[in-house]
Amino acid sequence: MAEAPRMPDETGVPEMDAYLHPVLKKNYGDWKWHDRPRPGVLHHVANSGDEIWTVRAGTQRQMDVYTIRKLMDIADEFAEGYVRFTIRSNIEYMVSEESKVQPLIDKLNAEGFPIGGTGNSVSMISHTQGWLHCDIPGTDASGAVKALMDELYDEFTKEEMPNRVRITTSCCQINCGGQGDIAINIQHTKPPKIDHDQVANVCERPSVVARCPVAAIRPAVVNGKPSLEVDEKKCICCGACFPPCPPMQINDPEHSKFAIWVGGKNSNARSKPTFHKLVAAGVPNNPPRWPEVSDVVKKILAAYKEDAKDWERIGEWAERIGWPRFFEKTGLPFTKYHIDNWRGGRANLNASAHIRF
Amino acid sequence: MAKPMHDTPMLDQLESGPWPSFVTGLKRLANDNDMMVDLMGQLETSYETRKGYWKGGTVGVIGYGGGVIPRFTELKDENDKALYPEAAEFHTLRIMPPPGMHYDTNTIRKFCDIWEEHGSGLIAFHGQSGDIMFQGCTTDKVQPAFDELNEMGFDMGGAGPAVRTGMSCVGAARCEQSCFDEGRTMRTLVNNALDDLHRPALPYKMKYKVSGCPNDCMNSIQRADFATIGTWRDDMKVDQVEVKNYVETRGRKYIIDNVITRCPTQALSLNDDDTLDVDNKNCVRCMHCINVMTKALSPGDDKGVSILIGGKRTLKIGDLMGTVIVPFHKLETDEDFEWLEELATEVLDFFAENALEHERTGEMIERIGLTNFLEGIGIEIDPNMIERPRMNPYVRTDDWDEEAAKWNERQAAQ
Numbered sequence: 001m002a003e004a005p006r007m008p009d010e011t012g013v014p015e016m017d018a019y020l021h022p023v024l025k026k027n028y029g030d031w032k033w034h035d036r037p038r039p040g041v042l043h044h045v046a047n048s049g050d051e052i053w054t055v056r057a058g059t060q061r062q063m064d065v066y067t068i069r070k071l072m073d074i075a076d077e078f079a080e081g082y083v084r085f086t087i088r089s090n091i092e093y094m095v096s097e098e099s100k101v102q103p104l105i106d107k108l109n110a111e112g113f114p115i116g117g118t119g120n121s122v123s124m125i126s127h128t129q130g131w132l133h134c135d136i137p138g139t140d141a142s143g144a145v146k147a148l149m150d151e152l153y154d155e156f157t158k159e160e161m162p163n164r165v166r167i168t169t170s171c172c173q174i175n176c177g178g179q180g181d182i183a184i185n186i187q188h189t190k191p192p193k194i195d196h197d198q199v200a201n202v203c204e205r206p207s208v209v210a211r212c213p214v215a216a217i218r219p220a221v222v223n224g225k226p227s228l229e230v231d232e233k234k235c236i237c238c239g240a241c242f243p244p245c246p247p248m249q250i251n252d253p254e255h256s257k258f259a260i261w262v263g264g265k266n267s268n269a270r271s272k273p274t275f276h277k278l279v280a281a282g283v284p285n286n287p288p289r290w291p292e293v294s295d296v297v298k299k300i301l302a303a304y305k306e307d308a309k310d311w312e313r314i315g316e317w318a319e320r321i322g323w324p325r326f327f328e329k330t331g332l333p334f335t336k337y338h339i340d341n342w343r344g345g346r347a348n349l350n351a352s353a354h355i356r357f
Numbered sequence: 358m359a360k361p362m363h364d365t366p367m368l369d370q371l372e373s374g375p376w377p378s379f380v381t382g383l384k385r386l387a388n389d390n391d392m393m394v395d396l397m398g399q400l401e402t403s404y405e406t407r408k409g410y411w412k413g414g415t416v417g418v419i420g421y422g423g424g425v426i427p428r429f430t431e432l433k434d435e436n437d438k439a440l441y442p443e444a445a446e447f448h449t450l451r452i453m454p455p456p457g458m459h460y461d462t463n464t465i466r467k468f469c470d471i472w473e474e475h476g477s478g479l480i481a482f483h484g485q486s487g488d489i490m491f492q493g494c495t496t497d498k499v500q501p502a503f504d505e506l507n508e509m510g511f512d513m514g515g516a517g518p519a520v521r522t523g524m525s526c527v528g529a530a531r532c533e534q535s536c537f538d539e540g541r542t543m544r545t546l547v548n549n550a551l552d553d554l555h556r557p558a559l560p561y562k563m564k565y566k567v568s569g570c571p572n573d574c575m576n577s578i579q580r581a582d583f584a585t586i587g588t589w590r591d592d593m594k595v596d597q598v599e600v601k602n603y604v605e606t607r608g609r610k611y612i613i614d615n616v617i618t619r620c621p622t623q624a625l626s627l628n629d630d631d632t633l634d635v636d637n638k639n640c641v642r643c644m645h646c647i648n649v650m651t652k653a654l655s656p657g658d659d660k661g662v663s664i665l666i667g668g669k670r671t672l673k674i675g676d677l678m679g680t681v682i683v684p685f686h687k688l689e690t691d692e693d694f695e696w697l698e699e700l701a702t703e704v705l706d707f708f709a710e711n712a713l714e715h716e717r718t719g720e721m722i723e724r725i726g727l728t729n730f731l732e733g734i735g736i737e738i739d740p741n742m743i744e745r746p747r748m749n750p751y752v753r754t755d756d757w758d759e760e761a762a763k764w765n766e767r768q769a770a771q
Contacts, residue, residue, distance in 0.1 A: 008420045009507055012551050052531065072469075082459065094531070135428065269648055310614070
């Protein structure tokens with residue numbers, strides 16, 4: 001009789017105690033205030049009087065074990081053996097003595113890791129998997145992010161923006177990268193090309209039909225085989241049919257473009273959370289460095305940096321100066337595609353006499 | 358071993374520049390790892406053709422139905438032979454980190470050793486779902502890799518139509534703005550639903566995110582079906598000496614322009630003696646003034662959480678934010694956490710029974726209406742749940758008097 005297989009220990013999310021820096025553990029839930037002595041460094045003070053300095057460094061997120069071990073060597077030698085990661089894949093080192101901060105920074109810089117991403121900087125771009133690992137990607141993620149962070153390096157290491165800037169990228173319109181002050185997302189521009197020989201084998205047709213947001217897909221028999229057809233006039237090229245039915249080829253090396261969105265905000269600070277808004281589309285998907293994407297992003301950032309008030313996020317700035325001026329200041333063209341015509345879209349039209357001249 | 362490298366002229370261009378390069382990391386792995394040699398071959402092909410070449414499949418570990426993201430290459434020659442055979446299988450294991458993503462170096466070194474032995478040596482800290490992503494593994498190595506990670510005390514994350522891996526901010530561990538124990542909350546929510554996490558059988562995904570204050574660093578309102586956000590219901594704490602220090606060092610104009618006038622409900626006023634006047638009844642706990650004057654202002658003492666349901670991104674009906682269903686609840690005692698567990702179970706059960714296939718909680722609420730949802734999970738209505746009352750007259754109000762009586766009764770009971 002074969003040996004019984006090992007069943008998993010269904011332990012779920014582990015307790016954090018074993019992984020927590022001792023000063024964080026001791027002062028859990030009992031912190032008093034914090035400041036930022038310099039970009040990339042946080043300084044927290046507990047009610048007990050204990051202090052902790054956090055040094056934040058950018059990483060490439062997709063890390064080889066050699067890079068990770070190097071980061072751990074630095075943690076053991078220059079910090080205190082504990083690290084954590086932020087939601088944007090920055091690594092944080094905690095040290096309990098201020099004197100350790102500068103040598104740690106020097107070592108990280110010497111090994112090629114930028115220090116920053118705190119406060120009113122452009123932090124690391126939160127991104128998706130892309131061609132490296134996704135089954136439905138219109139583009140790569142790691143490469144586009146690497147190229148853009150090379151361009152925005154100084155904005156990561158300095159805190160010179162009016163407020164924090166959170167950029168995201170996504171390789172399809174599902175937008176796994178999430179909302180952002182600036183979001184860089186693939187936007188398909190042509191309906192799917194259907195491989196009719198494959199549909200019956202691969203796809204559960206009713207669920208593909210149900211997946212379409214505009215009811216543009218219907219069952220059909222093509223060349224004697226059960227398949228699907230798309231009403232191309234109705235199709236909004238969102239790609240929702242592609243994940244459940246890969247023969248609905250939506251990715252198009254030539255016609256899948258980038259769209260740039262601005263003004264997404266997760267925080268409740270000042271204004272309520274907001275979704276990002278379309279400002280540019282038709283930007284070419286141009287590996288390995290996607291220079292056209294960088295150009296648009298840098299234009300937006302330059303106008304924001306120049307014109308926004310302290311603490312204004314990109315979306316708050318655009319709402320204050322008005323969208324006509326946003327397009328004027330960024331030099332981006334305003335088109336009929338910016339005018340929302342999805343259900344409820346009239347809420348996004350100007351129903352007032354509030355007009356700036 | 359030591360398969361020769363493919364030419365990768367496009368990827369090579371991502372080695373230059375100041376930001377850390379993942380390509381340099383891939384190449385280093387490829388020096389003694391044939392899977393990475395071929396992975397780079399396929400990735401370079403994607404860069405040339407602008408097409409992806411992975412398809413999903415069914416790969417898992419014994420006892421679980423999800424958590425492995427299977428990837429098989431579709432880049433094949435006319436005889437159906439993989440062009441990059443060593444990377445023909447390149448699966449990912451999603452593993453759940455501790456809340457707040459804290460680690461000691463030994464744990465991460467062990468991760469590296471395990472993944473060097475069984476996988477490609479490529480790890481992402483972390484994926485958008487909050488998992489540690491161990492990327493690049495053949496089908497036969499998935500089980501031994503998972504077994505070793507599981508022996509270390511780590512468990513598989515969620516994938517597919519299932520409860521997903523949760524996320525919580527650094528919170529109480531290192532942030533004075535924390536309003537509750539985020540780590541315990543995240544573990545309570547996720548570990549209460551492990552069966553639905555490990556064995557995908559829900560209409561679609563269910564995500565829990567936990568942020569210690571309304572700065573919502575975990576993006577929970579927009580990304581979570583079940584968002585738990587810290588808040589407080591007594592007065593915000595003001596250290597007037599520190600307020601005066603801020604005015605003195607930053608200048609009165611700076612404080613007026615960046616604190617006083619930025620308050621969304623005009624609840625702040627700077628007094629003639631440079632102390633701060635706060636209209637706490639009209640403070641909406643947005644966090645802005647506290648973010649600016651971290652030393653002078655902080656959340657009150659009577660802390661708890663707000664809960665919002667139904668956030669999600671685009672597909673199918675468009676972006677949806679979460680909606681308040683619990684304006685405030687304490688989250689301190691064991692009883693409080695039991696209440697949370699029960700509420701989460703109600704929400705999950707209602708979702709499992711009532712959502713259509715591929716429908717998220719937000720879409721379900723959009724379809725059935727908030728009041729039906731609240732009735733289903735046993736929560737009373739509250740005016741904090743709305744932005745404004747209904748603006749259209751298309752409603753039947755037959756039993757208005759009874760409903761008004763219910764409200765009056767509840768008010769009288771308080």
